[in-house]
Amino acid sequence: MFHQHTCQRPLVHSIYRRLWTAPAIRHCPSPARHRYADAIRQTRAAQTASETSQGLVNQPWTGAPQEVSALAELQRRLQSSPYGNQDEGLLKWYLRDRSFNVEKAEKKLTSMLKWRASYRVESIRWEDVAAEAETGKGLLCEQLDIRGRPVLIIRAHLHNTGEWPIDGTMKLTFTSANADFSYAVRLVDVFFTYYPKRLGQVLFVQAPWVFRPGWALMKPLLRKYAQLVRFVTVEDLEREYFTPETLPADFRKL
Incomplete structure (x- = not known):
């Protein structure tokens, strides 16, 4: 989890993984063919680096007079609220996100700060999340993608929204039981209000x-953030987002 006050531009490349059917593994007997195939994959990875989503990019802060004026006005407004004395970088981020519209930036920023206060984000301890973390549903990869972005893997097959027992084999699949669309809808607030433009791609x-x-029903709710979502194969993942050496272990097993 990234601390919004101090992290200026964390692009989290979130991958939802499932176990369904393992793709065929192709074996090439010739070492020369192996080297050739590796070279082709690396070349394609370099070529597609510029094609993968960069996320929704914030307007740059240039220090123009109108930007400085907007920052001063936002600081003035917050002084009369319970959320004064916020980090300047955070205020700039929300102003850039709202195209320097002070009223819109204030509304969105205040919503985020209220959420952080109500959830007591600053006081969350490991003990509060340990049980959920130990399920293995999510992990932060050691490897970065080809753009150098952090990668978060969500193992959807381990996420079950129901309380009833299910057959052991069903626990290894992505079904309607773990396609938690109510949770996905809540992500709209996370992406749009609480951590705007912090996500690289899903x-x-x-x-x-x-x-x-x-997904077809949920897509309109995500508005422009829907463009960050893509359905891919393991082959797409290796070709466009990683190299054979950096492909996360979760996908090497498929």
Whole structure:
């Protein structure tokens, strides 16, 4: 989890993974062919680096007079609220996100600060999240993607929204039981209000057909953030986002 007050531009490349059917593994007997294939993959990775989503990019801060004026006005407004004395970088981020519209930036920033206060984000301890973390549902990869961005893997097959027992084999699949669309809708607030323009891309890796109808319903709610979502195969992942050496272990097993 990134601390919004101090992290200026964390691009989290979130990957939803499932276990469904393992793709065929192709073996090439010739060492020369191996080297050739590796060279081709590396070349394609370099070529597609510029094609992968960079996320929704904030306007730059140039220090122009109108920007400085907007910052001063936002600081003045916050002084009369319970949320005064905020980090200047945070105020600039929300102003840039709202195209330096002070009223809109104040509204969005205040919503985020209220959320942080109500959830007591600053006082969250490891003990509060340890049980959930130990399920293995999510992990922060050691490897970065080809753009140098952090990668968060969400193992959707370990996420079950129901309380009832299910067959052991079903725990290894991505089904309607763990396609938690209410949770996905809540992500709208997370992406749009609480951490605006902090997300690089969301990849659903080999997601089955059962997810598509729900996504079609949810997509309009995400507005422009929907463009960050892409359905991909493991081959797409290796070709466009990682090299064979940096492909996360979760996907090497598929």
